[in-house]
Amino acid sequence: xxxxxxxxxxxxxxxxxxxxxxxxxxxxxxxxxxxxxxxxxxxxxxxxxxxxxxxxxxxxxxxxxxxxxxxxxxxxxxxxxxxxxxxxxxxxxxxxxxxxxxxxxxxxxxxxxxxxxxxxxxxxxxxxxxxxxxxxxxxxxxxxxxxxxxxxxxxxxxxxxxxxxxxxxxxxxxxxxxxxxxxxxxxxxxxxxxxxxxxxxxxxxxxxxxxxxxxxxxxxxxxxxxxxxxxxxxxxxxxxxxxxxxxxxxxxxxxxxxxxxxxxxxxxxxxxxxxxxxxxxxxxxxxxxxxxxxxxxxxxxxxxxxxxxxxxxxxxxxxxxxxxxxxxxxxxxxxxxxxxxxxxxxxxxxxxxxxxxxxxxxxxxxxxxxxxxxxxxxxxxxxxxxxxxxxxxxxxxxxxxxxxxxxxxxxxxxxxxxxxxxxxxx
Amino acid sequence: xxxxxxxxxxxxxxxxxxxxxxxxxxxxxxxxxxxxxxxxxxxxxxxxxxxxxxxxxxxxxxxxxxxxxxxxxxxxxxxxxxxxxxxxxxxxxxxxxxxxxxxxxxxxxxxxxxxxxxxxxxxxxxxxxxxxxxxxxxxxxxxxxxxxxxxxxxxxxxxxxxxxxxxxxxxxxxxxxxxxxxxxxxxxxxxxxxxxxxxxxxxxxxxxxxxxxxxxxxxxxxxxxxxxxxxxxxxxxxxxxxxxxxxxxxxxxxxxxxxxxxxxxxxxxxxxxxxxxxxxxxxxxxxxxxxxxxxxxxxxxxxxxxxxxxxx
Ligand SMILES: Cc1ncc(C[n+]2csc(CCOP(=O)(O)OP(=O)(O)O)c2C)c(N)n1
Ligand code: SF4
Numbered sequence: 254x255x256x257x258x259x260x261x262x263x264x265x266x267x268x269x270x271x272x273x274x275x276x277x278x279x280x281x282x283x284x285x286x287x288x289x290x291x292x293x294x295x296x297x298x299x300x301x302x303x304x305x306x307x308x309x310x311x312x313x314x315x316x317x318x319x320x321x322x323x324x325x326x327x328x329x330x331x332x333x334x335x336x337x338x339x340x341x342x343x344x345x346x347x348x349x350x351x352x353x354x355x356x357x358x359x360x361x362x363x364x365x366x367x368x369x370x371x372x373x374x375x376x377x378x379x380x381x382x383x384x385x386x387x388x389x390x391x392x393x394x395x396x397x398x399x400x401x402x403x404x405x406x407x408x409x410x411x412x413x414x415x416x417x418x419x420x421x422x423x424x425x426x427x428x429x430x431x432x433x434x435x436x437x438x439x440x441x442x443x444x445x446x447x448x449x450x451x452x453x454x455x456x457x458x459x460x461x462x463x464x465x466x467x468x469x470x471x472x473x474x475x476x477x478x479x480x481x482x483x484x485x486x487x488x489x490x491x492x493x494x495x496x497x498x499x500x501x502x503x504x505x506x507x508x509x510x511x512x513x514x515x516x517x518x519x520x521x522x523x524x525x526x527x528x529x530x531x532x533x534x535x536x537x538x539x540x541x542x543x544x545x546x547x548x549x550x551x552x553x554x555x556x557x558x559x560x561x562x563x564x565x566x567x568x569x570x571x572x573x574x575x576x577x578x579x580x581x582x583x584x585x586x587x588x589x590x591x592x593x594x595x596x597x598x599x600x601x602x603x604x605x606x607x608x609x610x611x612x613x614x615x616x617x618x619x620x621x622x623x624x625x626x627x628x629x630x631x632x633x634x635x636x637x638x639x640x641x642x643x644x645x646x647x648x649x650x651x652x653x654x655x656x657x658x659x660x661x662x663x664x665x666x667x668x669x670x671x672x673x674x675x676x677x678x679x
Numbered sequence: 680x681x682x683x684x685x686x687x688x689x690x691x692x693x694x695x696x697x698x699x700x701x702x703x704x705x706x707x708x709x710x711x712x713x714x715x716x717x718x719x720x721x722x723x724x725x726x727x728x729x730x731x732x733x734x735x736x737x738x739x740x741x742x743x744x745x746x747x748x749x750x751x752x753x754x755x756x757x758x759x760x761x762x763x764x765x766x767x768x769x770x771x772x773x774x775x776x777x778x779x780x781x782x783x784x785x786x787x788x789x790x791x792x793x794x795x796x797x798x799x800x801x802x803x804x805x806x807x808x809x810x811x812x813x814x815x816x817x818x819x820x821x822x823x824x825x826x827x828x829x830x831x832x833x834x835x836x837x838x839x840x841x842x843x844x845x846x847x848x849x850x851x852x853x854x855x856x857x858x859x860x861x862x863x864x865x866x867x868x869x870x871x872x873x874x875x876x877x878x879x880x881x882x883x884x885x886x887x888x889x890x891x892x893x894x895x896x897x898x899x900x901x902x903x904x905x906x907x908x909x910x911x912x913x914x915x916x917x918x919x920x921x922x923x924x925x926x927x928x929x930x931x932x933x934x935x936x937x938x939x940x941x942x943x944x945x946x947x948x949x950x951x952x953x954x955x956x957x958x959x960x961x962x963x964x965x966x967x968x969x970x971x972x973x974x975x976x977x978x979x980x981x982x983x984x985x986x987x988x989x990x991x
Contacts, residue, residue: 275772278765304772306764309806313761316754316803320730320765323752326772346755453750453766454783455726460751463740470742 254438259431261424262287264392265331265357265417267431268399270301271439272355274329275446277305278317283369284421285333285359292329303329311340318354319347319414323461325452327403327445328354333421334361334375341378347414348383349478350462351451353406354414355399356384360523361421362610370611371421373523373575376551377583383478385415385485386551388522390508392429394549395419397502400434403443404492410484412451422611423524434500442499486553506555508547509562511537515544516567517626518599519619520588522548525574525608532619543623548584556591563592568601568630570622574608581638582606601629607641614641686882694877695721701746705738709910711901711917712736712819714874716790719817719896722884725749728766728785732759732800734792735826736819750785757799759789760807763814786815786888793820797833797855808864808893815887816895818857821902829905836925837977838970839957841905847960848970853977858897862931867892870930870939873899875917879928879939886930899926907956919951924978938985945982948975 259267265288269277279289295301308314311332318330332340337358347354358376362368376386385405387398395417402415419425453459465471486506493504508526511533512518519529526547536543546562548555563569573582580586585604592598603626607614618641629636688694700720706713712735720727725748731737733756740751754762767787773779791800796818804816823829823841830843831850834857838849861869867890870883880898887894901917903910920926924945929938949971952958961967 275776276765276768278761278768304768306768306810308761308764309802309809312755313758313764313803313806316758316761317765317768320752320754320762321769321772322765324766324769324773325778326769342755343758350752453728453752453770453785454779455785456783458725458748458750460740460745460747462753463742463745463751464738464753465742 254432254434256430256432258428259392260287260426260428261389261392261395261419262359262426263291264395264431265399265419266291266295267433268357268396268417269303269329269355270295271396271434271436272329272400272403272443273327273440273445274303274355275326276318276321276328277303278308278314278321278328278330279305280308280311280314280332280336282311282333282336284361284425285331285336285357287425288331288357288359311336312343315340315343315347315356318356319343319350319352322347322352322354322414323350323452325446325448329356330354331357331359333359334363337375338363338378341382344379344382344384346462349474351412351478351481352414353412353446355402355406356414356416357395357399358416358418359421359425360418368610369421371423371574372609372611373573376416376418377575379416380552380583383413383482385411385413385482385553386418387415388418388549388551389424390524390526390547392424392427393431393502394504395424396431396433397496397500397504400439400443401489401492401496401504403446404495405485405488407446408488409449411481411488413478413481413485418523420524432500438499442495482553486550486555489550489553504549505558506548506550507558507562508549510545510547512544512546512562514542516542517544517623517630518563518566518569519543519545519622520548520569520571520584521545521574522551522584523574525614528614528616529572529619532616532623535616536620536623541623554587554591559588559591560595560598563599564595564597566599568603568626569599570603570605570626572605572607572614572622576606576609585638600633601626601635603629603636604638605641606638612641686885688878688881688885691878694881699725699748701748704746705741706735707902707904707910709901709903709913710735711874711913712792712821712898714913715819715872715880715898715900716817718874718877718880719872719884719898720747722881722888723786723788723815726785727788728752729788729790730754730759730762730766732756732789732791732795733826734795735821736790736792737826756795758803759791759795759800760803760812760814760816763787763789764807764810764812767813787813788815788817791816791818792825793818793822793834793857794824794832796820797857808861808866811892813891814893816893817898818896819898819900820857821900821905822854823902823905825902825905829902837974838961840960841957849957849960858895858929858931861895862936865934866931867894868930868932869895869897871897871899871926871928873917873920873926873928875901875914876921876928876940883930883939905957907959908954912954916951916954919946919954922946923948923951924982925951927981941985941989945978948978
């Protein structure tokens with residue numbers, strides 16, 4: 254083992270390298286590109302024995318990844334935002350093939366308007382695809398989750414692809430110290446991929462992904478995929494136990510921080526949860542009993558664990574870094590479903606949306622969220638959902654609109670001025 | 680003729696007497712695409728994995744049945760060539776690592792309709808050619824989106840009536856030249872075939888097999904359902920497509936295009952058009968001379984340089 258400063262992107266590349274990925278179909282997109290460039294350099298330098306191929310789109314990339322996994326090799330790939338959506342048809346398709354492989358998604362907000370900065374609408378669009386999802390908050394987690402992901406994906410009880418999610422910029426481009434486990438240790442943890450009889454070989458004809466006629470076989474195979482995803486809860490628990498024995502780092506399906514004696518809990522995913530953690534520490538310092546619950550697994554959804562952890566709490570504030578238009582925060586809905594019908598569920602489950610397109614969530618905002626949630630707990634009424642935005646931000650926008658308005662009068666339509674024009678390396 | 684001398688298929692009686700492809704598929708009676716595939720599969724052999732794009736043929740393998748003795752992977756409408764890339768690369772990796780033997784290797788064949796081939800699948804096809812993928816691209820060309828009811832595709836011919844160009848002048852555009860698109864990008868091999876010319880067909884499949892790299896087979900596929908004619912006319916329509924010069928049988932090797940049949944004399948295109956419901960509006964209620972002349976002129980213009988060469 255050695256320790257190095259590295260970005261989240263490099264950590265994802267290390268995951269692929271240490272897992273001895275055989276094959277990597279690729280397509281560039283900011284802020285993911287560094288992953289494939291890193292692997293390309295290792296291949297060139299003879300440090301990694303992997304076949305990498307540049308595809309012409311993410312739709313093709315995910316098709317090739319699934320097809321190679323269905324042929325029996327270990328596959329890694331990576332994408333982000335627009336790329337994930339461009340490949341969406343194939344996410345569902347290759348998951349239906351039960352093709353196990355690992356894909357890093359570097360979360361970035363979706364167009365329009367176009368942005369390069371992170372939020373979770375991209376990854377949540379893949380929520381129902383059949384890919385399992387592991388959400389990371391640190392660079393170390395990115396590396397570790399990639400290894401754990403192979404164990405889970407390739408397990409005969411699961412056989413599903415897994416997305417390891419890391420936030421664009423906040424993780425992808427941020428350097429943190431990361432322990433790089435030795436190859437021997439990783440080899441012991443991630444044995445070679447055994448595709449079993451489901452693969453293509455001459456002399457052993459095999460039809461995969463064939464059509465079905467009618468709802469009965471269709472339902473059967475869809476249920477089977479769902480049950481495999483549910484079985485992944487246990488397989489993940491086994492894999493993380495084994496990981497802890499091998500490497501000494503413990504991961505659960507949830508990361509619960511100072512939750513035991515807390516009466517108010519923040520629920521948040523991804524790297525922005527580290528901001529929530531800071532806020533929890535500051536609130537604790539002034540005597541507020543606040544904790545943070547961070548789902549690491551989003552699919553399968555660890556509903557039982559969430560129910561147990563939140564049982565008896567006074568109030569919960571779910572802070573969603575995504576927005577489902579016309580509904581609100583997606584995670585809020587998921588947590589709410591998990592708590593539904595449980596006897597000692599917290600009486601207040603408040604919803605906050607923030608951090609869209611990389612917008613910061615300040616410590617003051619976390620304090621305000623905590624205060625509002627506590628007020629709600631006291632009067633027993635869940636407040637209406639809040640979209641985080643400050644007065645000063647609104648003033649800033651008004652200024653921009655004034656400029657756009659002047660330009661509009663003299664020149665082009667305002668619509669063309671907003672939202673368009675990606676940066677050069679997008 | 681593609682090198683009759685070198686081929687193991689010298690005359691009709693060299694053709695296989697029974698077929699590898701199982702009968703009883705969900706395809707329509709008289710399907711010209713199925714005929715071409717059946718003949719081709721005998722030569723491709725069971726050590727083939729078909730990577731299929733959404734279309735009529737996707738319904739050949741319906742759980743738990745398959746007419747194929749070899750392997751099959753259905754992908755999606757747009758990305759069958761990318762599926763072929765994944766399978767080919769995986770097999771190469773397994774070979775390189777000594778995890779499979781040469782005998783366990785497979786020929787990777789994309790099976791696609793013309794709609795996917797000339798439309799949403801074009802990007803994936805182009806990518807596979809750019810990467811020099813070692814695969815056979817088998818396109819059955821029924822000149823429309825057949826599976827969804829014969830809407831106009833990029834390979835629909837001029838004036839054909841389709842579900843989306845049902846007016847009395849049919850499709851106003853012109854058939855995309857998929858063969859030329861491939862040939863312009865220097866594939867290892869490209870050929871046009873038709874099920875009604877089995878000897879020509881098997882020789883070309885045999886030749887395609889002998890190359891490595893991107894190889895394309897484009898099969899005009901008379902489609903009784905979409906073209907509007909009695910299924911028992913399928914073979915005759917195929918013959919007329921060749922004899923009128925509407926469907927040139929040709930191949931591309933090493934930068935050169937050559938014809939394996941030179942219809943001579945060429946029959947008037949009308950003879951091909953007339954039996955097909957999709958062209959009925961050219962003849963009834965009155966003959967559309969202008970359109971017929973235009974179609975004939977297109978075919979004449981295609982053949983002019985080749986015929987001049989032959990005469991020279
Ligand atoms: C992305 C997508 N859009 C539309 C369809 C519906 N669809 C299935 S088959 C087909 C027609 C394909 O046409 P072609 O490639 O010519 O093959 P054919 O049906 O003629 O065999 C269409 C439009 C689909 N499967 N996927
Ligand atoms: S619609 Fe045409 S191409 Fe499709 S199966 Fe029927 S005859 Fe064949």
